[in-house]
Amino acid sequence: MAAAMAQLDELGEVLYTGRNCVPRRLGPTEQHPDGVKLAQTVRARVRNGVYRPGTPLPTAILAVRHGLDVKKVPRALRLLIRDQLVAYRQGPAGPG
Template sequence: MAPPAGPFESTPVAGGLLERVRAVVSRYPYGVVLPTGSELARELGVSVNRVRIALGALEAAGETVLRDRVRRFRLYPHELHPMDTAFDRAVREDIAQQVYAPGTALPAGLLGRRHGVAPQHLGRACRRLIADRLVTYRDGPAGPGYYLPDSTPAASAQQRRGTDGD
């Protein structure tokens, strides 16, 4: 089960516009300033508002970042969005300190509020945690959400080595 896709899929511009904008953006190297929404709209022959919605979806997915409210950049595939740094660090520290039991739900919404991650950006904020197998997105006892694996990566490694961690 994939994390929630975000608000873009429910908008009237979903069609193929997101993929068209993504295709244009993907022609630019990572870390380079992207064209403005107006420039992309002209190139694609659609309204600026529709392109801005698509760009917002790319940012919510962690593919781009808007800096200084003006310049948009393409993020590297495993680069953490700047707005998610505190969230990512806090979750990693909590997992390392065993604040959450294996298999339990991560209080992502609460952590998001605490660290300035909007609800629609939780998927983006958890992307690296999922890639590093520290968190999964699945249906669980508390419903769909972000969960810790049934065992931590460190515990699994210790079990494979046959040590008890002492």
């Protein structure tokens, strides 16, 4: 169980709450506090035309700028993916 929680935590799927820092797995529509600012930034840039359809997002750069591990970026963008503002494609799409 501990190994599974550690793996989920690495992906940004766990939130520690309360005085005792009790781990809780986030639900599919919940946003991890660490990823909120990143998601807000990307949402604004999509709406303002900075990121155009089909253009790969600089995920590594976004992760560094927002203090996230690059593995947590898909979780941070989950609601934007759901809203079809961005699409998630794994693989080499260029730098970042």
